[in-house]
Amino acid sequence: MGTGKMKSKKLLIAIAIFMTTFLNTSLFAEGMMKVVGGVNMGFYTEEPASSDSYFPFFGFNIGALYGFTLGENNELEVGAIYGTYQKVTLYDSGDSLFISYQSVTLPVLYRFGLGPVSLGLGGFYEFHVGQVTSTYESYGSTVSTGSYSDANMSESNYGILAAAGLKIDFSESFYLLFDFRYKFGLANLATTSGNTLTLGSAELLFMVGFKI
Secondary structure, three states: OOHHHHHHHHHHHHHHHHHHHHHOOHHHHOOEEEEEEEEEEEEEEEEOOOOOEEEOOEEEEEEEEEEEEEEOOEEEEEEEEEEEEEEEEEOOOOOEEEEEEEEEEEEEEEEEEEOOEEEEEEEEEEEEEEEEEEEEEOOOEEEEEEOOOOOOEOOEEEEEEEEEEEEEEEEOOEEEEEEEEEEEEOOOOEOOOOOEEEEEEEEEEEEEEEOO
């Protein structure tokens, strides 16, 4: 057996041992895994202001979260959520520009329950992935793809995260959660000198939580 295969086998064994140990720690065992799906709608603010109109457009979310139990009805929630977003601009001329992009959000949320109601406050870091697709519609459609720098957009965002949800318990180890979230972006997404572009995103997520 080659040296490379031996190293790969040892690495896999080390990862398996680490995951087995981690999964059996009391901290991890007292939490809940959550599978997430939902929709989002982005709101954009740009400076200097222009007479052009920016319209929110729907995208979708999918991901996984884990809630570490901190006490009765309290948890610290972390994870990763993939989302698709669009920035729609309607110009005075009647032309329109659709910019589509994708991102992965890493939320950190302190969540506490009040009966069936669940509230949360925290922050997020978001990095953009893939390429940007720009569709310019005038008398016809022109579609182009490129990097975020080509679209004068930053490749990351961060900000404040708030959540409010309705939790339906089926047992101690299984529940459903309908969660409304708002991400308030603090980073300037515009890379053009003198311009400022910020994003706020409203998200409606459906979660299935279960103990592992």
